[in-house]
Amino acid sequence: MKIYTKTGDNGTTSLVDGSRVYKDDNLLEAYGTIDELNAHIGVVIAQKSEDFLTKVQNMLFVTGSLLATPTDKWETFFKDVHLEDFTKELEGEIDRMQAELPKMKGFILPQGNLLIANLHVCRTVCRRAERNIVKLMREDERYKPVQKMINRLSDYLFILARFTHKEMGIDEIVWQSIK
Numbered sequence: 001m002k003i004y005t006k007t008g009d010n011g012t013t014s015l016v017d018g019s020r021v022y023k024d025d026n027l028l029e030a031y032g033t034i035d036e037l038n039a040h041i042g043v044v045i046a047q048k049s050e051d052f053l054t055k056v057q058n059m060l061f062v063t064g065s066l067l068a069t070p071t072d073k074w075e076t077f078f079k080d081v082h083l084e085d086f087t088k089e090l091e092g093e094i095d096r097m098q099a100e101l102p103k104m105k106g107f108i109l110p111q112g113n114l115l116i117a118n119l120h121v122c123r124t125v126c127r128r129a130e131r132n133i134v135k136l137m138r139e140d141e142r143y144k145p146v147q148k149m150i151n152r153l154s155d156y157l158f159i160l161a162r163f164t165h166k167e168m169g170i171d172e173i174v175w176q177s178i179k
Contacts, residue, residue, distance in 0.1 A: 019070065030132040031067035034060050034150075037125045044122060047115045048164070052093060056153065059086050063146060067133075071142040083145040090152040097163040104162075107175040112165050119161035126154040 038060040045053050066078055110120030130150045137143040165172050 031064040033129040034064045040122045083149045087149045109173045112170045123157040
């Protein structure tokens, strides 16, 4: 099978159900950002093998596929997908790590080492994905569970960055206001 089909040469692409949309559609912006986030998480995994992050990557593929499907077809293609369950898993991981962390003393600068900085890149890309999903949600409330899960994922990535500081014995640097 060839990688190029030439069907997108006119600026459109197919959704899961076969319908076509322009490549600058809000749907593509949302699931393209999810794809970007997934690639960044791959960079993190290359630096620190983390089984739960592989689970996150798998769920991001599901999320991208969900976003590439018109909401009225979700039941047909994704009846066994339960984003709420994964959101609860993320919350459990957050709670587990946060129980071992010191109280925050202010905004933490996104630095420490390459791994920690990459976790913060993941967090910020995740926040962008959430903003894109909110645009979709304003038109269709069925996107709410997707938005909630992505919101919780950004919280998880932030706490994982903090937890990595602790695990590696690297001090967190707190932002110093210029006031």
